[in-house]
Amino acid sequence: MTKRITIEDVANQAGVSKSTVSQYLNERFDYMGEKTRMKIEKVIKELDYQPNVIARSLKKKSTSTIGVIVANILHAYSTQVIRAIENVCNENGISTIICNADDDSEKEKNYLETLLSKQIDGLIVIPTSGNLEMYNKLISENFPLVFLDRIVDGLDSDTVLLDNKKASELAVDCLYENGHEKIAIVTTSLIDNVTPRVERIQGYKEALKKRHIQINQEYIKGAELSLIKQKLTELFTLSEPPTAIISGNDLTLMEILSYTFDNGIKIGKDIGLITVDEVSFAAIHTPPLTTIVQPTIDMGTKAAEILLEKINNKQTKNKPTIYRYDPSLIVRGSVERVGDRID
Structure with missing residues (x-):
């Protein structure tokens, strides 16, 4: 060795x-x-x-600075929670350093080492699953740490995230009430078992079962963004294509909108559509988009408040808590009513 x-x-x-x-x-x-x-x-x-940047970081005095590492800053969720975190920290005289890991564990590790070498007071992270050893070291040393959006197996830390199963249930119920039973769900890659993606598919399946709708595995698509359009082609060329789609997040939504436009598929007429994540153009899109809204400001605020409490009370080592927030549904014109059902 x-x-x-x-x-x-x-x-x-x-x-x-x-x-x-x-x-x-x-x-x-x-x-x-x-x-x-x-x-x-x-x-x-x-x-x-x-x-040993972790050991060095634990020997410092307060710098009144925290680090925020997001998995992908292109998500509307990321920018919205960052805004809330920054607001809380600014009100408390704390500076924030924002880092974008691009869902790359090596990039995340480099940012962790850089932030710790700057002797920050704490971390808020939307984590990948690739740096368990570093996070567990921080947790064992009672370093102020809060996770957002994702639960990582093998890590026991305070985490703030959405009730993702409920988000899917709201979407399925809305589509069902508008006459849909052939409901697909499309999201970004499932390879790394990213919490929101996996839980939203679980919630989708459970909601279908409650409605006594048979689960069709061909209606469940997860892929890298560059392959989403290929997955949509697979959906629309099935012998029985779906009549509605649930978009797992805002980036997936953009691929769906691009695909339907390029292929002359009319949302709200040829296909029903609901997306998880409120996007800025949802109300002015034609037709307006039905969305499942995350309370991002509340979630970012909560994460910042938990972290500041940890920083101010370093000797307190309570059992980690998972804080789940309820989504809400905004119904707009993208949900196509396909006719009356005889139940």
């Missing part, structure tokens, strides 16, 4: 003290000569020294 390089190894090879190396790592160069800086930098590269 390869020996882990320590700060002492760097100091010995550079011919300086451990405190000097520590000052270099914390960018305290006021009383450090250029030659010493260059020497330490060279040794760090030669030894491939990786500072």
Whole structure:
């Protein structure tokens, strides 16, 4: 097993003290000569020294700064919760550093290391599933941490998210009441078991069962955004295509709208459509779009309040809690009524 390089190894090879190396790592160069800086930098590269950013972050004084890492900043959800978090933090004299991980665990890890090296006071994260060791280390050290939107197996942390099953149930019920039984659901990739995507499909299946509608696996589509249109083609070329679609999120919605426009499919006439996530153009789209709304401002506010409480009461180590928020339905013109049903 390869020996882990320590700060002492760097100091010995550079011919300086451990405190000097520590000052270099914390960018305290006021009383450090250029030659010493260059020497330490060279040794760090030669030894491939990786500072323990978590340990360093736990030894600091308050910086009145928190980090926010979102999985994908293009989601309306992300920008809305960020706005709420920033509002709460600003009111409490706390600065925020926003990072976008692009659902990439390696990028997320780099941001975690960068933020911790800046000795932030806490973290709010929409996590990937790829950095369990780092998060568990932070949790074990009682570092202020709150998750948003996603639950990751193997991590036990305070989490704020939507009642995703209820969101799907609202969508299915609305479509059913407007005459639909052939209901499809389309969402982004299910490979990483991302909580909202998986739970929304579970809720969709449970809602169909309640209505005594047989589940058709061909009506369930999950794929990377670049493949969504291919999945839509598969749906519309079935011998019995769906009469309505539930869009799992706002990015999926954009692909559906583009596909239907390109193929001359009229929403609200040829196909019923409901999307999870309120989008800014929903009310002015033709026809106006029926949406399942997340209370993003309330959720972002709650996450920030929990984190600030953790920062101000560091010795308190309560059992982690999952906070579920109810979605709401806004019915507009994209839900096509397909006729009366005899029940």
